[in-house]
Amino acid sequence: MLSKNKIKLIRSLDLKKSRRATGLFIAEGEKLVTDLIQSGIEISEVLCVESLAKDIKRYNSTLQVEIVTKNELERISFLKSPSDIVAICKIPEAVIDWAKIQKELTLVLDEIQDPGNLGTIVRVADWFGIRTIICSENCADLYNPKVVQSTMGALSRVKVSYLPLIEFLTLAKQQNIPIYGAYLEGENLYNCKLTENGLLVVGNEGNGISETIAPFISKKLNIPSYPIGVATSESLNVASATSIIVAEFRSRVEKNK
Amino acid sequence: MLSKNKIKLIRSLDLKKSRRATGLFIAEGEKLVTDLIQSGIEISEVLCVESLAKDIKRYNSTLQVEIVTKNELERISFLKSPSDIVAICKIPEAVIDWAKIQKELTLVLDEIQDPGNLGTIVRVADWFGIRTIICSENCADLYNPKVVQSTMGALSRVKVSYLPLIEFLTLAKQQNIPIYGAYLEGENLYNCKLTENGLLVVGNEGNGISETIAPFISKKLNIPSYPIGVATSESLNVASATSIIVAEFRSRVEKNK
Numbered sequence: 078m079l080s081k082n083k084i085k086l087i088r089s090l091d092l093k094k095s096r097r098a099t100g101l102f103i104a105e106g107e108k109l110v111t112d113l114i115q116s117g118i119e120i121s122e123v124l125c126v127e128s129l130a131k132d133i134k135r136y137n138s139t140l141q142v143e144i145v146t147k148n149e150l151e152r153i154s155f156l157k158s159p160s161d162i163v164a165i166c167k168i169p170e171a172v173i174d175w176a177k178i179q180k181e182l183t184l185v186l187d188e189i190q191d192p193g194n195l196g197t198i199v200r201v202a203d204w205f206g207i208r209t210i211i212c213s214e215n216c217a218d219l220y221n222p223k224v225v226q227s228t229m230g231a232l233s234r235v236k237v238s239y240l241p242l243i244e245f246l247t248l249a250k251q252q253n254i255p256i257y258g259a260y261l262e263g264e265n266l267y268n269c270k271l272t273e274n275g276l277l278v279v280g281n282e283g284n285g286i287s288e289t290i291a292p293f294i295s296k297k298l299n300i301p302s303y304p305i306g307v308a309t310s311e312s313l314n315v316a317s318a319t320s321i322i323v324a325e326f327r328s329r330v331e332k333n334k
Numbered sequence: 335m336l337s338k339n340k341i342k343l344i345r346s347l348d349l350k351k352s353r354r355a356t357g358l359f360i361a362e363g364e365k366l367v368t369d370l371i372q373s374g375i376e377i378s379e380v381l382c383v384e385s386l387a388k389d390i391k392r393y394n395s396t397l398q399v400e401i402v403t404k405n406e407l408e409r410i411s412f413l414k415s416p417s418d419i420v421a422i423c424k425i426p427e428a429v430i431d432w433a434k435i436q437k438e439l440t441l442v443l444d445e446i447q448d449p450g451n452l453g454t455i456v457r458v459a460d461w462f463g464i465r466t467i468i469c470s471e472n473c474a475d476l477y478n479p480k481v482v483q484s485t486m487g488a489l490s491r492v493k494v495s496y497l498p499l500i501e502f503l504t505l506a507k508q509q510n511i512p513i514y515g516a517y518l519e520g521e522n523l524y525n526c527k528l529t530e531n532g533l534l535v536v537g538n539e540g541n542g543i544s545e546t547i548a549p550f551i552s553k554k555l556n557i558p559s560y561p562i563g564v565a566t567s568e569s570l571n572v573a574s575a576t577s578i579i580v581a582e583f584r585s586r587v588e589k590n591k
Binding site for chain 1: 450454457458460461462463486487488491524557558559560561562567568569570571573574575577578581582584585587588589
């Protein structure tokens with residue numbers, strides 16, 4: 078039977094300060110939980126109905142699994158329709174793998190505020206094989222239960238780290254890593270030379286890339302509106318802009334082969 | 335002073351059934367309301383603080399404008415930070431302009447459920463000069479106050495109509511209008527010939543394009559994941575996919591010039 082303390086712990090993980098204090102987050106649903114188990118993210122404990130317990134142990138026999146009832150799952154779930162399985166997971170530590178970043182395309186999120194946009198961007202990264210996302214410390218929190226669910230498993234394949242951006246970009250610049258930025262002004266994306274590796278910085282929903290970050294950008298990319306030169310819309314949604322630019326990076330790699 | 339009945343009417347427009355019954359929707363904020371006034375959408379009445387009334391009359395001297403206090407605006411606003419102006423607008427009637435549709439790129443939304451996705455797609459359409467969106471009758475409602483605000487004025491420039499899709503697509507097919515569909519399987523977007531005109535159909539978040547709509551699609555488009563052939567992610571968010579495909583249509587037009 079689920080202890081009161083465990084129920085209290087799980088319910089508290091809705092709040093960022095509790096996630097920070099405990100270093101834990103919650104994931105729900107069979108597909109997401111098995112994706113996370115296989116991804117190497119540390120799982121503190123799995124709570125599930127009896128019929129799933131055996132299957133889950135097959136992925137990793139050392140997993141701590143507690144069998145709970147449907148009623149108990151309803152009490153701890155953050156979902157409208159509670160699933161049969163909940164995992165208490167450890168938030169991975171921020172690690173920078175410079176060897177990877179030097180060779181690959183990496184996303185850098187500067188003050189993305191909307192959790193929905195963050196979830197969408199992580200899914201886009203996953204689709205296009207981006208394995209690293211660096212977030213400024215004031216970005217929306219990936220480990221919010223709603224964002225975790227909205228990434229649909231993408232967070233098991235994309236490594237997201239929260240870091241002081243200025244320090245990170247200073248080190249990237251010293252290593253001559255190209256730093257692209259998504260801007261409303263800037264060079265037409267389709268006329269730019271795009272490298273296979275590099276950082277793509279996208280900025281806040283209302284204000285774009287911060288003033289303190291702008292000096293690090295080596296190439297400003299602009300998605301031309303259509304018809305070209307006739308600007309009507311204020312701006313694209315940041316997740317739309319990220320999708321378009323990343324897709325263009327990837328299609329270019331194929332064309333250049 | 336705002337009458338109780340008017341307050342009641344405005345507050346009721348949060349609900350789809352009230353919007354259907356009255357044919358009205360609410361827009362808030364100076365930029366959005368002036369965009370709508372200039373767009374030709376019929377405005378039933380504008381409620382604003384005294385300092386704005388003159389400016390608003392300048393756009394259209396026949397507008398019915400009622401001066402209200404900040405307190406009154408707080409009572410009717412659907413926003414967290416109420417603005418100085420609210421417009422009661424008439425939902426435009428669904429009209430199909432076949433001459434336009436034959437020449438231009440048009441979006442067709444099949445059962446898009448999430449209001450956030452709908453708002454994002456309307457903004458993407460606006461950015462890329464798409465002037466017509468046809469929605470299936472079971473799509474999320476554009477005139478929900480949250481969606482209206484999230485489009486940031488795009489709904490003043492993009493004509494969105496709710497129609498029975500099968501009838502619409504039957505007529506389009508009879509006129510030999512190309513009908514593209516966004517699919518998880520299908521031809522690689524970057525290898526496809528894309529015409530300047532045509533319909534682009536995008537489907538429901540969970541299920542994609544409906545079975546009843548599929549037979550109308552003349553070309554299935556697929557956004558290749560990366561690295562090509564290594565599928566990890568389940569799917570792209572529908573607004574991301576729409577952004578990428580529309581951007582590719584528009585960049586192709588420029589390249590072919």
